Amino acid sequence: MMSSNMMMWIVAALATAGVILRPFDWPEAIWAVSGALLIVVLRLLSPGDAWTGIAKGTDVYLFLTGMMLLAEIARQEGLFDWLAALAAKHANGSARRLFLLIYGVGTIVTIFLSNDATAVVLTPAVAAAAKTAKAEKPLPYLLICAFIANAASFVLPISNPANLVIYGTHMPPLLRWLPRYALPSISSIVATYIVLRFTQRKALTQKIATDVPVPKLSRSGKTAALGIAVTAVALLLSSAFDLQLGLPTAIAGMLTAIVVLLSEKKAPWTVLKGISWGVLPLVAGLFVLVEGLGKTGLIESIGSLLHEGAQHAAAWTALAAGTGLAFASNLMNNLPAGLISGTAVQSAHVPDQVKSAVLIGVDLGPNLSVTGSLATILWLTALRREGHNVSAWTFLKLGFLVMPPALLLALGASFIFH
Numbered sequence: 001m002m003s004s005n006m007m008m009w010i011v012a013a014l015a016t017a018g019v020i021l022r023p024f025d026w027p028e029a030i031w032a033v034s035g036a037l038l039i040v041v042l043r044l045l046s047p048g049d050a051w052t053g054i055a056k057g058t059d060v061y062l063f064l065t066g067m068m069l070l071a072e073i074a075r076q077e078g079l080f081d082w083l084a085a086l087a088a089k090h091a092n093g094s095a096r097r098l099f100l101l102i103y104g105v106g107t108i109v110t111i112f113l114s115n116d117a118t119a120v121v122l123t124p125a126v127a128a129a130a131k132t133a134k135a136e137k138p139l140p141y142l143l144i145c146a147f148i149a150n151a152a153s154f155v156l157p158i159s160n161p162a163n164l165v166i167y168g169t170h171m172p173p174l175l176r177w178l179p180r181y182a183l184p185s186i187s188s189i190v191a192t193y194i195v196l197r198f199t200q201r202k203a204l205t206q207k208i209a210t211d212v213p214v215p216k217l218s219r220s221g222k223t224a225a226l227g228i229a230v231t232a233v234a235l236l237l238s239s240a241f242d243l244q245l246g247l248p249t250a251i252a253g254m255l256t257a258i259v260v261l262l263s264e265k266k267a268p269w270t271v272l273k274g275i276s277w278g279v280l281p282l283v284a285g286l287f288v289l290v291e292g293l294g295k296t297g298l299i300e301s302i303g304s305l306l307h308e309g310a311q312h313a314a315a316w317t318a319l320a321a322g323t324g325l326a327f328a329s330n331l332m333n334n335l336p337a338g339l340i341s342g343t344a345v346q347s348a349h350v351p352d353q354v355k356s357a358v359l360i361g362v363d364l365g366p367n368l369s370v371t372g373s374l375a376t377i378l379w380l381t382a383l384r385r386e387g388h389n390v391s392a393w394t395f396l397k398l399g400f401l402v403m404p405p406a407l408l409l410a411l412g413a414s415f416i417f418h
Contacts (some may be wrong), residue, residue: 005296008044011035012289016332019282020371028377029278032285036292045292053291054284060164061280062246064116066253067158068275070228071117073257076271077221079228080109080121084129085214091133093210095140098133099200102126102141103193106148112232115149115160119379120276127386133208139390140200142383146367146395147402149375151192153363155185158235158245161283162334162373166342166359174239180356180417184410188364191406199401220260227256279374283335290339299340303348310350315415322357322411326365326403330372338362356414364407368399 015035019028036053039045045053074080083105091098106126110118123145130138153160157171164171172180197204217225231252238248257271293299309317321341329337341358366372370380370392383390 004044007042008039008292008296009298011039011042011044012293012336015285015289016336019286019336020333020377027278027282028374029280029282029285032282032289034285036285036288039289039292045288045295049291049295050288053288056168056291057165057283057287059169059244059246060161060283062250063158063164064161064279064283066231066246066249066251067114067117068277068279069250069253069257069271070224070231071113071121072271072274073253073260074113074221074224074228075121075125076274077218077224077260078215079217079221079224080125081128082215082217082221083109084122084125085132085212088129088133088208088212089214091208091212093208095135095204095206095208096197098135098208099140099144099197099204100193102129103144103148106144107152107189110149110152111155111159112228114158115153115373115375116279116378118145118149119375120382123379123382124386127383127388129212133212135208136206137203139388140196140203142386142388143196143200143390143398145382146376146379147192147196148189149379150364150367150373151188151406152185153375154181154188154359156236157239158232158249160363160375162338162362163359164245165335165338166345166355166362168342168346169244170346171239171242171245173242174236177239180352180414181359183413183416184356184360187409187413188360188406191409192367192402195402195405196398199398220264223260223263224256227252227259231256276378282374286336286339290336290343293340294343299344300347302340303344303350306344306350306354307348310354314351314353318351318354318357318415319411321354322361323407325358325361326407327368329362329365330369333371334362334366334373353415356417357411360410360414361407364410365403367403367406368396370395372399 015031018031040047040050087101087105106118109122126141126145130141157163157177234248234252235245238245325337325341345355345358366376370376
């Protein structure tokens with residue numbers, strides 16, 4: 001008879017495969033929630049423990065809600081279209097300069113609005129800007145939105161929801177985060193740019209228009225920009241004082257949305273219907289699955305392995321953990337990988353050097369394949385809506401060139417701080 005642990009692992013594996021592969025084109029959330037419900041129905045996890053798992057994600061749900069509200073308001077009020085058009089205008093007919101400018105915009109959006117926002121709202125804006133600039137080959141610019149979304153996702157704690165998952169309630173204050181991740185982030189961003197720019201060099205010889213019209217940013221668009229700026233400051237202050245980031249983000253997002261909606265006399269559902277709310281049950285389902293895996297002893301075993309390795313050779317353990325998780329994230333998606341590894345490092349009390357390597361691997365590793373992170377999956381969906389398509393094999397071939405150098409440089413840079 002199959003053991004309960006084996007059944008738990010099988011259900012978790014099938015649910016994760018469903019999230020990544022999306023059979024029947026069903027949303028990712030259906031597979032994660034179905035897996036969570038199944039382990040409760042099969043009595044592999046009690047309803048109380050399942051609720052405990054869901055509750056552990058409260059800060060992440062609040063963070064995602066606030067960020068999605070900000071991103072959707074900014075999108076509807078034309079902020080991202082304005083930024084992309086401005087970049088095309090300042091390119092002055094140079095495809096290479098446009099590449100650099102869009103890369104810069106993508107970096108800023110990722111840092112202050114998270115990698116998911118870059119994938120969801122910047123991708124359509126970049127597609128529109130490339131069309132306006134009459135770029136015959138828009139793919140190099142669209143690829144930026146996928147790769148920078150992960151490459152810049154550990155500049156700040158708010159740059160990637162996975163950061164909140166890995167550290168949980170033990171998020172380092174901003175004044176400790178910045179020196180720890182500044183050099184690895186710079187290494188990741190620069191290395192990703194150099195390799196991506198090199199691989200796209202032939203397409204970037206194309207000519208683009210010089211007379212690119214820049215739409216006027218409306219008053220509500222400026223309000224949205226101000227709301228994002230105020231949110232960034234509030235989150236930086238929260239991080240500096242070692243406060244959780246979810247509630248401030250949710251409050252800032254709701255306040256910005258309310259101000260814009262009242263000024264424009266719009267109904268709230270005009271914003272609410274444009275948000276991908278399925279992300280929340282997706283994350284909740286994954287939290288339950290990880291809670292179930294914790295009952296099998298898997299997470300405890302991983303934590304013990306990291307703890308023992310760190311005691312004997314911290315640097316080598318960090319390198320192995322970061323590299324291993326970078327590739328594992330592409331097999332199981334970085335959200336469950338981050339949840340499992342985050343729970344393991346928190347329970348095992350591993351050194352900061354190992355914890356930093358784990359975060360870098362989970363955040364940057366997904367630049368290898370389209371299944372690596374939710375941001376990349378969302379980017380692929382946004383890309384198809386714009387009439388473009390990138391096959392998994394095409395992305396994988398490019399990812400094998402882009403991701404490993406950035407990962408090794410970022411991991412190497414993280415050792416300097418420690």
